[in-house]
Amino acid sequence: MEIKVMKRVLDRNRDMAARVRELLESKNVRMINMISSPGAGKTSLLEKICEHLGGEIRIAVIEGDVATDRDARRLQKYGVPIVLINTDGGCHLDSNSIDIALREFDLDDLDAVFVENVGNLVCPSHFDLGETFKLALVSTTEGDDKPVKYPMLFREARAVVLNKTDLISHTDFNYKSFLADLEHINPGIPLFEISCRKGHGLNKLLEWIKLSIKS
C-alpha cells in the first residue's frame, strides 16, 4: 500500500520537476541542488559562493530547513534574494515547494539558483527538484565510508565536494578508500577537496561552479 502511494508521490514530484526544469531552461537559469549530512558545510560553502561569485553571477538562494531561519539569516548580508522553505519536520525538499519558491524571484534577473536542501544524505537524493545538477558535499570528519554507505547521492551528483580537509590529520579518514569507493560508484566524477573555514581549495571549486553556470 505505502509503496503504491510512494510511487504516486514520486511520479507527481517528477512531473513537477520536469516543469520546473523547463521553466529554468527557458529563462537560462541554472539550479544547483546542494545535498549533504547536517553540518557538512552547505551554508558555509554558500557564503563563499555569494561572497566570491556574487559580483559576476546573479545568484538567488532557496534555503530548505526542518526548523529555524538560522541558515537564511547567515546569508542575508550578501544581499542575494533568499527564500526559506521550512519543512516543519519534513526530511527533504520537493519540486512543488521549489515551484512555489521560484515565483518569489525575478528569473529574468538571475543566472543561478542555489538550493540548500535539508541536511540529510538519504531522502533528498530521491526527489528531483528540476535542478540543473546535484552537488554532493561530504566532510572528512564524517568518515571515508559515506559514498559506499549512501551511494544514491554520489551516483546522482555531478561533482563531489570533500570539505574540512584541514581536520583530516585529526581523523581516521582513509583517503585511498574514499577515492576507490567514489570511483567505483561514479567513475570519473569531479572531486573538489576544500576547507571552507581555512579557504583551501576554494578557487578551483568556485571556478568550476562558475563555468558550470555559464556553460
Place this chain on the structure above:
Amino acid sequence: MEIKVMKRVLDRNRDMAARVRELLESKNVRMINMISSPGAGKTSLLEKICEHLGGEIRIAVIEGDVATDRDARRLQKYGVPIVLINTDGGCHLDSNSIDIALREFDLDDLDAVFVENVGNLVCPSHFDLGETFKLALVSTTEGDDKPVKYPMLFREARAVVLNKTDLISHTDFNYKSFLADLEHINPGIPLFEISCRKGHGLNKLLEWIKLSIKS
C-alpha cells in the same frame, strides 16, 4: 492524500511499536535506539559499548543501514549477536523491521538490544521502534546548531552524547550556544561529552548506560 496515508503508516508503526515494547518488557530487555547524522560516531560508540560492557551485560545489536554491511562487520569481532537491516535506500528503521529482527535473538538470554538507526537526524525521530529510550548523538564537527535545527530528536531523546570533543578546538563550535539551545529544547536532559577516538568521557557515559539498562 499523502498526509492521510502517512498518518496511517505512523499509526500502524505505533501499534507495532507498542507490541515490541510489551514483548521487551515481558522479557526484561532494554532497547536503545541510537540516532545521529551520518558519521557522528554511532558505530564507534557501539564498539566501545560492546568492548567495555559486553562482560557485564548481555548485548545484541540491530544495525540499520541504507546499504552495505560495513558497520555490522566492524562489530563482529565483539562476539555479540547482530542482525543487519538493509533499508535499500529507506531513510529510517520502523517497528515492523524491528519486530522481525528481534525474532533472530533469544530474548531470554539478553539484557539489552542496541539499535543503530540509519544515519539521519530527521526521519528516524518520527518512528517509534518500541525502544526503551532514544539516545541522540551529535559531534562537535557538525556545528553547535544541530539541536535547534533538528529539534525533534533532542526533544525525544533521554540523553545526548556530544562526540569528537577532541576536535572542538579546530572548529567554530560554540559550546555556550549549544548548551543554551539544548536546555531550551529539553531542559535538564543529561549530556555526555566524549571523544570516542581518544577515549575521553567514556567511563561516565558507559556507567550511565549500564545503570539505564539495569534499572
